[in-house]
Amino acid sequence: MFAYPGDGINGMLGAFARAGNDPEFIQPRHEEMGAFMACAHAKFTGEVGCCMATSGPGAIHLLNGLYDAKMDHQPVVAIVGQQKRMSLGAHFQQEVGLECLFANVSAYSQTVMDPAQVRSVIDRAFKIALTDRSVAAVIIPEDCRKRKPCPRRPRNMARSSAASAGAGQGCCRMRTSYGRRRTSSTRAAASRCSSARAPRMRGRRW
Secondary structure, eight states, rough: OOOOOOGGGGHHHHHHHHSSSSOOOOOOOSSHHHHHHHHHHHHHOOOOOOOOHHHEEHHHHHHHHHHHHHTTTTEEEEEEOOOOGGGGTTTTOOOOOOOHHHHTTTTTEEOOSSGGGGGHHHHHHHHHHHHSSSEEEEEEEHHHSSOOOSSSSHHHHHHHHHHHHOOHHHHHTTTTTHHHHHHHHHHHHHHHHHHHHEEETTEEEO
C-alpha cells in the first residue's frame, strides 16, 4: 500500500499500524508519487497496485498516476478518504465530488456508506481491476470509518454477490440453501410442464 497520510485517512493509517505492517505500508513523498509507485508495482509484479490518499486535494493529486495506469492497462486500486456524509453537498472544507472526479479514469468507483458494505466493495474493486486491467476507486467517508466494524457480510449481501459473481470458487462458497430450494422447485415446475398436453390449433401442434 503506497499511501500519504492525511486527516481524511487517519483511521485507516491506525489500522495499518495495528496490523503490524501486513500488508506492507510504504509512504511516498507525495500523493502523485504514490499513485505512480502503485502503477509501477503493477507493471513489474503483475499484481494489483494499491494507493491511498486523503480527501480533497490529496485525492486530486492521485489522478496523474491513475491515468498512467489506465493508459497502460495496469490494475490499480485507489482508496480515498472523504468528508463526513452529513456534510456532503454543503460546500464543506476540502469537499470534492470524488465519484465524478474518478468517473473517467476508473472502471469502478464506489462510495462506502456503511461498514457492512466495505468487504463487498473492496472485493469487487480488486476483481474489476484485475479482470479489466484498469483502475478502481473506493471512497470511504470519515464518519463511516468511525462506526462499529462489521465482522462478516450480511446474508442477503452474500447471496446477491454469489448470484452476480458467476462461476468460480467464491461463488461456490457463497451458495445458500435458498438457491437449492429454488432449483428443486424449478425442476418440479419443468416436469409438470413437460407432462401437460400441448394445445392444438387447426389440427397441428404449436
